[in-house]
Amino acid sequence: MRALGQSLLHKPVVPSFSARVIQWFSRYGRRDLPWQVADPYAVWVSEIMLQQTQVAKVLDYYARFMARFPTLAALAQAREDEVLALWSGLGYYNRARHLHRAAGLCLSRHGGQLPHTLEALLALPGIGRSTAGAILSLTGQSAQPILDGNVKRLFARHFLIEGDTNRSAVQKRLWALAEKHLPETGFAHYNQALMDLGANVCRRSGPRCDECPVSDTCQALQHKRVAELPQRRQKTGSPRVSMPLAVLIHDHQSIPAVFLCQRSSHGIWPGLWFVPVFESASQLDDWWKATGLPQGHAGEPITHVLTHRQLVLKPRVLRCATRPALNDQADAIRGRWVNVAELTQYAHPRALQKLLQQVGLRSDPNQARLGRS
DNA sequence: AATGCGGGGCT
DNA sequence: AGCCCAGCATT
Numbered sequence: 001m002r003a004l005g006q007s008l009l010h011k012p013v014v015p016s017f018s019a020r021v022i023q024w025f026s027r028y029g030r031r032d033l034p035w036q037v038a039d040p041y042a043v044w045v046s047e048i049m050l051q052q053t054q055v056a057k058v059l060d061y062y063a064r065f066m067a068r069f070p071t072l073a074a075l076a077q078a079r080e081d082e083v084l085a086l087w088s089g090l091g092y093y094n095r096a097r098h099l100h101r102a103a104g105l106c107l108s109r110h111g112g113q114l115p116h117t118l119e120a121l122l123a124l125p126g127i128g129r130s131t132a133g134a135i136l137s138l139t140g141q142s143a144q145p146i147l148d149g150n151v152k153r154l155f156a157r158h159f160l161i162e163g164d165t166n167r168s169a170v171q172k173r174l175w176a177l178a179e180k181h182l183p184e185t186g187f188a189h190y191n192q193a194l195m196d197l198g199a200n201v202c203r204r205s206g207p208r209c210d211e212c213p214v215s216d217t218c219q220a221l222q223h224k225r226v227a228e229l230p231q232r233r234q235k236t237g238s239p240r241v242s243m244p245l246a247v248l249i250h251d252h253q254s255i256p257a258v259f260l261c262q263r264s265s266h267g268i269w270p271g272l273w274f275v276p277v278f279e280s281a282s283q284l285d286d287w288w289k290a291t292g293l294p295q296g297h298a299g300e301p302i303t304h305v306l307t308h309r310q311l312v313l314k315p316r317v318l319r320c321a322t323r324p325a326l327n328d329q330a331d332a333i334r335g336r337w338v339n340v341a342e343l344t345q346y347a348h349p350r351a352l353q354k355l356l357q358q359v360g361l362r363s364d365p366n367q368a369r370l371g372r373s
Numbered sequence: 374a375a376t377g378c379g380g381g382g383c384t
Numbered sequence: 385a386g387c388c389c390a391g392c393a394t395t
Contacts, residue, residue, distance in 0.1 A: 051381090052380090052392080053391095053392080054392090091390065091391050091392075092389080092390060092391075094381090094389075095380090095381090098382090125381090126380090126382085128380055128382090129380095129381095130381090131380075131381085148380075149379050152379090166379085167385090168386095204377090204394085232378090
């Protein structure tokens with residue numbers, strides 16, 4: 001067009017992150033929801049309800065709730081029973097109790113309305129930083145960032161934030177991003193759009209990157225790592241269990257054999273054969289002494305992950321040229337020597353294989369062939 | 374049937 | 385900083 005414009009804009013410029021988000025909202029965002037109003041009370045109620053339920057279900061409950069408690073004062077004056085009754089079916093009833101309690105506090109502390117500062121909102125039960133930010137920003141009161149689960153996912157992907165998103169260090173980075181990209185104007189639409197994008201476009205599984213207004217700058221998409229973000233903490237618990245083991249091997253007549261015993265029908269690897277397992281290192285020591293075996297040596301611990309626990313296999317290893325004499329103490333655990341070539345018939349395999357590899361025995365289940373590594 | 378989820382409260 | 389909540393969605 002104009003000469004000036006052409007000279008300055010000879011390269012296409014990518015609009016800012018927030019500009020693209022807002023642009024998307026103006027085209028595709030829902031703007032007809034009943035809580036999309038300037039009333040902080042209405043936004044508050046909806047935000048609490050939406051924390052736990054999908055929009056479709058909230059619509060129904062929200063309408064009934066607001067019909068009965070159209071104002072904060074009406075809610076504050078109600079009995080908790082009645083609030084809970086209207087909440088019935090939404091679940092997470094503590095949130096209804098908090099809502100009710102907070103309404104009472106607004107009456108006594110804030111002249112019957114929700115406070116207008118982040119600090120005062122955060123002091124109310126059931127309102128955390130994200131909900132407080134939503135109340136202030138969606139009503140246009142002040143520019144505050146939000147960070148709900150959907151936005152966390154979007155940010156973690158777009159800005160390639162690695163690490164468990166619930167860890168405080170990661171949360172910090174995400175909040176910093178939320179602050180950094182919050183626009184000075186249009187923040188209400190921007191925040192609303194972020195939540196909608198996170199929920200419906202940047203979905204946990206099956207994200208619709210082709211519909212995303214910021215896919216051009218999405219680092220996870222560029223690196224093909226959308227599916228693996230956000231990272232969650234590794235599954236809870238799976239306690240580490242120490243498993244002292246006696247690994248006895250002999251190479252008599254060049255056919256290696258391992259001392260195995262059958263596991264009970266309960267617990268780990270029921271009925272399968274494995275090297276002798278002991279409750280504790282001292283029990284292993286006692287048994288070892290009682291059998292009259294030579295010292296042996298401690299092998300490297302091996303971690304073996306099961307569904308519900310991590311086994312730390314702690315082998316004590318003895319490898320001899322000939323079959324060592326085991327006195328009747330060995331019988332107490334009903335063990336027997338098994339040629340390595342026959343292991344596959346007994347086999348619980350992966351853990352055993354790892355162990356045997358570690359002491360220099362290689363067992364190949366397909367070839368049933370073994371040798372020194 | 375089992376697992377994952379997520380904002381906020383609580384310790 | 386980390387655990388718990390409690391019920392639905394997802395796998």
